[in-house]
Amino acid sequence: xxxxxxxxxxxxxxxxxxxxxxxxxxxxxxxLYWYLQNLGQGPELLIRYENEEAVDDSxxxxxxxxxxxxxxxxxxxxxxxxxxxxxxxxxxxxSPRTGEGSYEQYFGPGTRLTVT
Amino acid sequence: GDSVTQMxxxxxxSEEAFxxxxxxxxxxxxxxLFWYVQYPGEGLQLLLKATKADDKGSNKGFExxxxxxxxxxxxxxGSVQVSDSAVYFCALSGGTSYGKLTxxxxxxxxxxx
Numbered sequence: 311x312x313x314x315x316x317x318x319x320x321x322x323x324x325x326x327x328x329x330x331x332x333x334x335x336x337x338x339x340x341x342l343y344w345y346l347q348n349l350g351q352g353p354e355l356l357i358r359y360e361n362e363e364a365v366d367d368s369x370x371x372x373x374x375x376x377x378x379x380x381x382x383x384x385x386x387x388x389x390x391x392x393x394x395x396x397x398x399x400x401x402x403x404x405s406p407r408t409g410e411g412s413y414e415q416y417f418g419p420g421t422r423l424t425v426t
Numbered sequence: 427g428d429s430v431t432q433m434x435x436x437x438x439x440s441e442e443a444f445x446x447x448x449x450x451x452x453x454x455x456x457x458x459l460f461w462y463v464q465y466p467g468e469g470l471q472l473l474l475k476a477t478k479a480d481d482k483g484s485n486k487g488f489e490x491x492x493x494x495x496x497x498x499x500x501x502x503x504g505s506v507q508v509s510d511s512a513v514y515f516c517a518l519s520g521g522t523s524y525g526k527l528t529x530x531x532x533x534x535x536x537x538x539x
Contacts, residue, residue: 313469314469341525343526345527350531350532351531351532352430352515352517352529352530352531352532353470353515353527353529354529355526355527358525358526365525366525366526401469401470403470414472414475415472415527416472417462417469417470417471418469419467419468419469420469
């Protein structure tokens, strides 16, 4: 079974430029998550999708961040314009569906963003 | 809101030493508890989990017991190997963290031959 796929693995951009990250979850997983992981810290949820619906985007900085999950499969996370403080690892995860803890979240390798 | 606190790292051990990484949590209700591991250059992998009080999660020689009375979920291994070198994250889900994982800050473990 293929795992969660993310691309690109690394991205270097100048501040004020746009950037986009792509995620393909495990086949059949209805729930998709985007997490932000700053250096030396644990991941923090940005947005959670149930199929194509964003059910928790309370931590997404909506002035510059946007996300979509068309057709309830792949997802794209965009930043426009990027700021120096956005340098971090962006993790995508998926699970069969949301639960209190019964459903394991499977993580992709992440995209490491560097904003110069 | 919910939170997870892990012991400060990094932790450096010799091969075959005993490992303990402390984890305590603050949460409403009865969360599920997890340990994730992140090897260099790879994504987070679930190491073990426990979904109710007094449950013991175990995998690959690692163990952790859900202690509601002390709100703890300490990770232990009797004899570490060089291949266990990684970053370990304690996390919870449920309560106000429904639908997401709330992570600790991670503990870097380095095991020397």
